[in-house]
Amino acid sequence: MSDSLTLALAQINPVVGDVAGNLGLIRAARAEAAKAGADLVVFGELTLCGYPPEDLVLKGAFLESCEAAVNELAAETETGPAVLVGAPWRVKDRLHNAALLLDHGRIAATRLKHHLPNYGVFDEVRVFQPGPAPGPVSFRGVRLGVMICEDMWYQDVAETLGESGAEILVVPNGSPFEMDKPTKRLDHARARVEETGLPLVYVNQVGGQDELVFDGASFVLNGDGKTAASLAPWRTEVAVTRWTREPSGWRCEGETAPPVSRLEGVYQALVAGLRDYVGKNRFPGVVLGLSGGIDSALCAAIAADALGPDKVWCVMMPSPYTSEESLEDAAECARLLGVRLDTVAIGPAMQAFGQMLAPLFAGKDADITEENLQSRSRGLTLMGISNKFGPMVLSTGNKSEMSCGYATLYGDMCGGYAVLKDVYKTTVFALSSWRNGHRPPGCLGPSGRVMPDRVITKPPSAELKPDQKDQDTLPPYDELDAMLEAMIEEEKSVAEIVGRGFDEATVRRVWRMLDRAEYKRRQAPPGVKISSRSFGKDRRYPITNAFTSQI
Ligand SMILES: Nc1ncnc2c1ncn2[C@@H]1O[C@H](COP(=O)(O)OP(=O)(O)OC[C@H]2O[C@@H]([n+]3cccc(C(=O)O)c3)[C@H](O)[C@@H]2O)[C@@H](O)[C@H]1O
Numbered sequence: 018m019s020d021s022l023t024l025a026l027a028q029i030n031p032v033v034g035d036v037a038g039n040l041g042l043i044r045a046a047r048a049e050a051a052k053a054g055a056d057l058v059v060f061g062e063l064t065l066c067g068y069p070p071e072d073l074v075l076k077g078a079f080l081e082s083c084e085a086a087v088n089e090l091a092a093e094t095e096t097g098p099a100v101l102v103g104a105p106w107r108v109k110d111r112l113h114n115a116a117l118l119l120d121h122g123r124i125a126a127t128r129l130k131h132h133l134p135n136y137g138v139f140d141e142v143r144v145f146q147p148g149p150a151p152g153p154v155s156f157r158g159v160r161l162g163v164m165i166c167e168d169m170w171y172q173d174v175a176e177t178l179g180e181s182g183a184e185i186l187v188v189p190n191g192s193p194f195e196m197d198k199p200t201k202r203l204d205h206a207r208a209r210v211e212e213t214g215l216p217l218v219y220v221n222q223v224g225g226q227d228e229l230v231f232d233g234a235s236f237v238l239n240g241d242g243k244t245a246a247s248l249a250p251w252r253t254e255v256a257v258t259r260w261t262r263e264p265s266g267w268r269c270e271g272e273t274a275p276p277v278s279r280l281e282g283v284y285q286a287l288v289a290g291l292r293d294y295v296g297k298n299r300f301p302g303v304v305l306g307l308s309g310g311i312d313s314a315l316c317a318a319i320a321a322d323a324l325g326p327d328k329v330w331c332v333m334m335p336s337p338y339t340s341e342e343s344l345e346d347a348a349e350c351a352r353l354l355g356v357r358l359d360t361v362a363i364g365p366a367m368q369a370f371g372q373m374l375a376p377l378f379a380g381k382d383a384d385i386t387e388e389n390l391q392s393r394s395r396g397l398t399l400m401g402i403s404n405k406f407g408p409m410v411l412s413t414g415n416k417s418e419m420s421c422g423y424a425t426l427y428g429d430m431c432g433g434y435a436v437l438k439d440v441y442k443t444t445v446f447a448l449s450s451w452r453n454g455h456r457p458p459g460c461l462g463p464s465g466r467v468m469p470d471r472v473i474t475k476p477p478s479a480e481l482k483p484d485q486k487d488q489d490t491l492p493p494y495d496e497l498d499a500m501l502e503a504m505i506e507e508e509k510s511v512a513e514i515v516g517r518g519f520d521e522a523t524v525r526r527v528w529r530m531l532d533r534a535e536y537k538r539r540q541a542p543p544g545v546k547i548s549s550r551s552f553g554k555d556r557r558y559p560i561t562n563a564f565t566s567q568i
C-alpha cells in the first residue's frame with residue numbers, strides 16, 4: 018500500500034457539445050499532469066460533454082459519441098496517470114450524470130450523481146436519473162469517496178462514504194458563479210470535512226456557457242478543515258498536489274492563490290461570460306451603441322477586456338437631443354479604450370419615420386412613440402452593421418432597467434447578448450469606478466482609466482427628449498435597487514419592504530413595474546448570471562399575471 022499520492026486538479030474550460038474538442042483538452046491536461054508525476058487527474062462535472070448539456074443528452078447519437086470518447090480515453094490510461102472524468106452515462110436504460118475512473122487502460126469504476134439539483138438554473142431531474150448513494154472507489158491502494166457537485170451540498174453522501182471507508186473525498190463540479198457562491202461552497206465543503214474528518218478535493222470548471230459562468234476556484238481542504246491548496250479563479254490551470262499518508266489520515270500540500278475581492282469577482286464574471294459567448298459562438302467581435310452614458314461605457318470596457326480593443330466596434334448615433342457632453346464623453350471613452358468609434362446620426366431616420374407615419378398619426382401629440390422610434394432607429398443601425406460585417410450586437414441595459422421595463426423593445430433591447438442584464442445600476446457605478454482604478458488579470462483592455470469621471474458622476478439620462486433624466490421616471494437608483502433586491506432576490510412582501518423604511522406608494526409602483534415588464538424580459542437577449550436570482554431560467558414569472566392588480 019502506497020503512502021504517497023500525487024493528485025492533479027484540472028480546472029479547464031470545456032465547450033458544451035464539443036466532445037472531440039473536450040477530449041483534446043482532457044488529453045492536454047493529462048499530459049501536463051503526467052510530466053509532474055501525477056497518479057490521478059481529476060476533472061470537473063460532465064467535462065467530456067460540457068456542463069450543463071441540457072437536452073443534448075436526450076439525443077442517442079450524442080450519448081454514443083460521449084461513450085466512444087470515454088472508451089478511447091480509458092484505453093490511453095494503460096500507462097501514466099489515471100483520470101476521473103465526468104460524462105453522461107447509460108446504465109441499462111437509465112441515463113446518469115456520472116464520474117468515471119479510467120485507469121490501467123479500462124473503466125475501473127463508475128460513480129453516479131445521487132442528488133440531482135432541480136431549482137434555480139438547474140433542471141437535471143428533467144434529463145438524468147439519480148444514482149444510488151455511492152461507496153468508495155479503490156484507486157491504487159487508496160479509497161476515494163467520489164461525490165458529484167450537488168452531492169456535496171448534503172450530509173448524507175459524505176457520511177455514507179466515510180462510514181464505508183473512504184479516505185479522501187473527491188468532488189467534480191459544474192458550479193456556476195454567483196456573487197456569494199465561493200463562500201457558500203467553502204461552507205458546504207468545510208461542513209463535510211468536519212462531519213467526516215476526511216480531506217476534500219473540489220474541482221470546478223471555468224468559462225461561460227450561455228447565461229452561466231464558471232469561476233473555477235478549485236481547492237483542497239485537509240482533514241482539519243484548513244485550505245491546503247487553492248487555484249486562482251477565472252483561469253485554466255492544472256495544479257499538482259502532493260499527498261502523504263499520516264497516522265491521522267491523508268494530508269495534502271499544495272499552493273494557495275490570493276483571494277479576489279467581490280467587485281473583481283463580478284467584473285471577471287462579466288468578462289468571462291462575454292468572452293466565451295462570443296468565442297464559443299465564433300463571432301469576429303461585437304458592436305454597440307456608445308452614448309456617453311455609463312451603461313454603454315462599462316459594456317465597452319468589459320468587451321475590450323474580454324476580446325481585445327480591436328474586436329470592439331462602437332457607434333455614436335446622435336439625435337437632435339444628444340448633448341455636446343455626450344458626444345465628448347463617448348469620444349473620450351473610445352479613445353481611452355483604444356476601440357473603433359464611428360458616428361451615424363439618426364436624424365434622417367427620425368425624419369423619415371415622421372413623414373411615413375404623419376398621415377396615420379395626424380392629430381396625435383408627440384409622446385413616447387417618437388422616443389421609441391429613436392431607440393429603434395439605433396437598434397436597426399446596429400443590426401445593419403452586424404448583418405453586413407458580422408459582429409454581434411451587445412445590448413447594454415442593466416438589471417434595474419430590465420426590472421422596471423425601462424428599455425425599448427426592438428430598440429436598446431436589441432442585441433445578441435446583454436452584458437449587464439444581471440447587474441443593478443448601483444453596481445454599474447461601483448464597477449465603473451473600480452475598473453478605472455484596476456485592470457484585473459487576464460483582461461485585454463488598457464490599464465488606467467477606461468472612462469472619463471464625468472460619465473460616472475453625471476445624472477443618468479436616456480436623452481430621448483430635452484432635459485430627460487432617468488429619475489423623472491424611476492426612484493433614485495440606491496432606493497430602487499434596494500427595493501428590487503428585496504422583491505427579486507429575497508421575495509419579500511410589500512409590507513416587509515415598507516417595514517425597511519420605504520414609501521408604500523413607491524414600493525407598490527415598483528412592484529407593478531417589475532411584474533408588468535415580464536413580457537419584455539422574455540424577449541430580452543441572454544446575459545451572464547451573477548446574482549442569486551437572475552432573469553431567465555432562474556426567475557420565472559408568468560407574463561399573464563392577475564395577481565399584480567391585487568397589489
Ligand atoms: N403583456 C404584453 N405582452 C406583449 N407585448 C406587450 C405587453 N404589454 C405591452 N406590450 C407591447 O409593448 C409595447 C411597449 O413597450 P415598448 O415599445 O418597449 O415601449 P415602452 O415600454 O412604452 O417605452 C420604453 C421605455 O423605456 C425607457 N427607456 C429608458 C432608457 C433607454 C431607452 C432607450 O430606448 O434607449 C428607453 C423609455 O423612457 C420608456 O419609458 C406596447 O406598445 C405593446 O406593443
Ligand SMILES: Nc1ncnc2c1ncn2[C@@H]1O[C@H](COP(=O)(O)OP(=O)(O)OP(=O)(O)O)[C@@H](O)[C@H]1O
Pocket residue numbers: 305306307308309310311312313314332333334335336339395413414429476477478479480487
Ligand atoms: N446617442 C447614442 N449613440 C449611440 N448609442 C446610444 C445613444 N443613445 C442611446 N444609445 C444606446 O442605447 C442604450 C440605452 O441608452 P441609455 O441612455 O439608457 O443608456 P446609457 O447612455 O448607456 O447610460 P445611462 O443610462 O447612464 O444614460 C445605450 O447604452 C446605448 O447603447
Ligand SMILES: NC(=O)CC[C@H](N)C(=O)O
Pocket residue numbers: 062134139165166167168170190191192193
Ligand atoms: N452542478 C451542480 O450540481 C450544481 C449545484 C450546486 N449546488 C452548485 O451550484 O454548486
